[in-house]
Amino acid sequence: MIQTSSNRIRRLIIIDTGFRGLHPLVQLIYYTCMAILIMLYNHPYFLIICCFVLIIVNIMLDSWVKLLKWMKSILFLGGGIILLNTFLVTKGETVLWIIGGRAIMLEPLLFSFITMLMLMAILLLFVAFNNTLNGQKFLYIFSSFFQRTAFFTMLAMRFVPLLKMRLHEISDVQRVKGLSISHGSIKERAQSGMLFLQVLLTWSLTDAIDTADAMKARGYGTGEISKYKPYRFIWKHEGIIIGTIVSLFGICIVGLLLGYGRLEIYPKYNMPPLTLVDALLLFCITIISAFPLIIEGREALKWHYLK
């Protein structure tokens, strides 16, 4: 019985294990730190390692299908940027080739290459973000700080599907009356569309009065609001994780401030040799980006031993 229902469950629910199962705030801290580091560090070694690790993270999170879709467009875009930048920009000092009278400089090539890396890393991060921290959890974090905004967002999420359904109904009815947005001249279609929205607005506003009543009848606005907390935040557990990420992040930022991790491109390309500090920073950044992998790996080990 467990076996058959397990297959069903696997298909139905995305189980919150490992990284996904962490408290949303922890996940948010991870993503924010990573985003900041990617944008500030521009040494290709760092960026390449980030990209590489993030690709593995995405594979682990089962989002590589989505990733592939994006990758094609990013590579295309990235390739385009590199070509354009290299051919059009003539700043810089090191000359690589001369093609048809134009000097191809190393600096713009390198710069566009690094930009592309950065974009790719951000994209990879974003895909992972989309997969793990869905709308609900994100909203949950924000509702602690911006209660009203979060509340209105939740209201919007409730009403958008409803309004969509109503709009369908309206367009069906009005279609039979002779008004349609798929037939007729542009002007007629636009007019019909506006009319539909107007009907939707009137309808929804009228019904919203009832909604307001229902809210008042359940005590909205009478006093101190408490919040239902579906996720548990245990300091001992979550605190350690947050502490680790933040301290690693701190080390990386300090390294940046001290001048490491950035490459000088303009006016002249200059790559200083890697020092020990660089190696340390590289190590830290690898650990931070590989964080989800570490969490998952720990889980996997645990389950392996439990068996």
Added chain:
Amino acid sequence: MEIFKVENVNFTFAESSKRALNAVSFTIQQGSFAVLFGASGSGKTTLLQLLKRELTPNGKRDGEIFYKGELLEDIDAKTLVSEIGFVMQKPDDQIVMDTVWHELAFGLENMGLSNAQIRKKIAEMTSYFGMGDWFHKKISELSGGQKQLLNLASILIMQPKVLILDEPTSQLDPIAATEFMQTLHRLHEDTGVTIILVEHRLEDVFQFASDIMLIENGSIIAQGSPRIIGQIVKKINEHHIMLEALPTATRIYYGLSTFTNESPITIREGMEFIGNYKNEIQELPRNIIEQKIDKPILAMKDCWFRYGRDFPDIVKGVSLKIQKGEIFCILGGNGAGKTTLLKLLAGQCKPYKGYVLLHDKKMKKYSMEQLYKKNIALLPQNPKTLFLQSTIREDYEVTAKLIGFDKMEASLQIERVMKMLHIESLMDMHPHSVSGGELQKIAIGKLLLLQPKILLLDEPTKGIDVFAKKQLQQLLQQLRAQGMTIIIVTHDMDFAAEIADCCGLYFDGEVLAIDVPKSFFAQNNYYTTAANKIARQLYPNAVTCEDVIELCIANGLDKK
């Protein structure tokens, strides 16, 4: 019009010498709702099976059974099949097909109806039973309650004149049971079909029924309408055990004195009846149990559990403390949650986070032998799975050997257990051939041989009658007096209210609201015992039937 008339029927099973039914006589009017109740083994099922020719067991039968004025034997098979419908106890036993659609069509196909007619009837039935949501599912995906509704629908689709049901809700959880009963009631009202029902849970049924019959040892000893059946039983025996099977409102009524009017049968009527009493005294001076020192024998600390990496969490951070020598009840919830919790406590499953402490030592540090010999014993929901030998005696002897008793010691222990449980007469039977309540007793007996300090019971009151429940209650109290710790997972609130020292509510992977039964039930509005619902206005802390009766007597009538 009389639809069934049973005259002086005796029945003996083929291989047995004892009479299963003894001079049974009654009539059932068309359109009535008759309820039959009695202890396990009293002959209820046999009687029902005699009314449906296809299910009649082998044996010798005297007396006559008339259906619509004709002898049952003389009526042709086709009429009988379509006019008398039978719903059995176990939902799975009756279903033959693999999809809902086919199951519904089965009976009609056997009757030779055309495709169009079948389609129309199925459309009807599905809508009537509100099955639209799960109509497309496979049978294996349905819950117990849905399966039982499906059974009812597939019989009803043939438009029978009589519906016979043998303990249809005993394997279902309370919500599914209530839903089933309400559907049955609605059916009866809308179609006027005659219903003959055997049930243990009379709380829901009494208000719908028109005739009640009490059967004991093969004879019908009491017969009457729901409001006077209590009186009739009382006349036979002032303290008849079956009086406890009656609805709470009726029990309170008869517990208060020998009223001779019609008794209240619903909660609302009970409330009105209680309203005649004063409510100055709210608490009874009882033996105050000395505060137990907080020395838990079994504790869970922040346990998390799931069946595999890709499965959802079933137990989410549960922390529990169970004191030595107390009876702890875990209530509520459907699905696997409570059973899993019990398995964690028994050490059969390991949590992936958190730990279980037994005697202040982590459970994983115990070996299997240490755990299950003279320590913990778990009674599963289906006790049949415990037995491997062909007679109970053999099974006990094997168990005794396993635990390391020598021959002398073994027979002594077996004697002791037999005496405690009064199962001497069952010792030479096959474990699978005893009835529900007896099966439970012999299963507990087997576990007691292991001399456990902690006994875990999974839904022990499922499908057993009032008498067996009472015996179980006494047994558990006896064991507690001997110092055993008992943990029970159950749906049965009344049972928990009577017996528990501490109750907890299981919900969504957590155990909430852990408290003594009094406060546990009193603070809930909806999830509480029938007695509490009746007495809520006057005595909010009264949780069992006895509480209410005592408080009423102590307060006296309100002379308004």
Added chain:
Amino acid sequence: MALFKVNQLSFCYPGEQPLLKDISFTIEEGDFVVLCGPSGCGKSTLLRLFIQPIAPIGELTGDIYYKGQELSQWESRTLLEEIGFVMQNPDNQIVMDEVMKEIVFALENLGYSTFEMRKRVAEMVHFFGIEHLLHKKVAELSGGQKQIINLLAVLLLKPRVLILDEPTSQLDPIAAKEFLSILARLNEEFGMTIIIVEHRLEELFAVADQILMMDEGRIQITGTSEMCIRQVYEQQNAIFKSYVPSITKLFMEMENDYSQCMPLSVKEGKRWLATKNTSFISKPMMKSVAKQTEKELLIEMNDVYFQYEKKGRFVLKGLSLSVCKGDFLAIVGGNGCGKSTLLKACIGSIRPQRGFVKLLGNHTYKLHSKELSQQLAYLPQNPQAYFAHTTIEKEMQEIVKRHQISNGTERIEAICKEFNISHLLHRHPEDCSGGEMQRAALACILLGNPQLIMMDEPTKGMDPIAKQQFADLLQNLHLRNTTIIMVTHDIEFTAKVANSCMILFNGEVAVQGTPSEVFTGNYFYTTPFNRITRNSCMPEMLTVEEAFDLWPAQVRF
């Protein structure tokens, strides 16, 4: 002590005629009170006066006492917790996007801790058995489930009184029954006082402890169910007679011996009929007329298969249907049977994956909206989706222009008179009540003199009198040879007006024929009156009116 005591209550909105006039009544604790009356009599306003935060603002005289103290003197928080309110439209009351968040909304507003919230939800779940709904999104629920969630959200506050304003009028019959049975359980097992306004009273008369019949702002009749019905017949009050259950109508009109117990439910009705033993002449059943080939085929659906998503299940499976000129076809079926999809296919909003749908020989999905508007008219479930202008008059004028109707103004006047909406011409459609909006929409549709009208649940939420008027309207239309296709849940209404019905199930036609062919002998798709007359001394009939026709032929017993 009475739970509620209303003393000479009068109310009027500022600058308008008095709405409630001198109302007095009491409600005991634990009662199941039913309030009924025609639309516009002031029921909703009366109910809302009990709920302080949403009480309408106007001139109020008289008092309302709750547990002996005036309502205004109670602390608002206590009242919020003790009195719960559920409205008519399931969607309008829901605020959150997930079920769990919605039901704890009230608890959050009142500042309860998460622990307390979880405890209360745990209790509730074990009583109602809704564990499977808890983690769903609101958009996935059906109407009936949404209304139950609304009820739950209110019950979590542990109220002592539940006030409900037509809670089942937007629900299909199964969901309505389920909802009412939950209410009955709450009243029965917990002694919860229930005050409910309803139009469909067939089931409620048997359950109610007290009935309040309201008309024109006054309580005209009050008492137990039996007392009220007797008074209604004594006064020969036509308005309230329409609320009386069908079997009781038969009893009151035909029975001489009033000492007999008045039947209020199907069970009691059967019992009463069983005491009669006369034979009746069987009424000939209306048989389907063989199709005459001269009749013009308006709509033809042939072996239509349709699914909304590529891998989804088929909503329509091999559906075939033909509607000829002058037919009045009613389509009934449960939720999810494909009724609305069928309508959509007929108006061309969707294109079937297999098979075709033709209107006057043209595929519907190909038709331009202008052509469509000439050939058919569509009255939607929600009249709010129909009106596009600020007054009804403007809407009508627009229609006149679009269809180029000659003598536009006269047509408008004539139709308004026929539909009795002349006084509403200058109003904004949303300012009208539900029934008025319905009538106005129908009037607008008929301006264009369509030959085919499609209606989706036209009688939703209508009170009995309005329903009767609507039935007359439709019958008039039918006589003028307008073809009507009506999708509905209301079997009784169908039996009165339609000449051809169809039961849709699982995307196919389960059965088709005249109402008596289709609805007799059924468990579910039938009227309560039919259930009573089945297996009784009377021949099976669908409506009380048929019984009236038959009865005088016999000697009154």
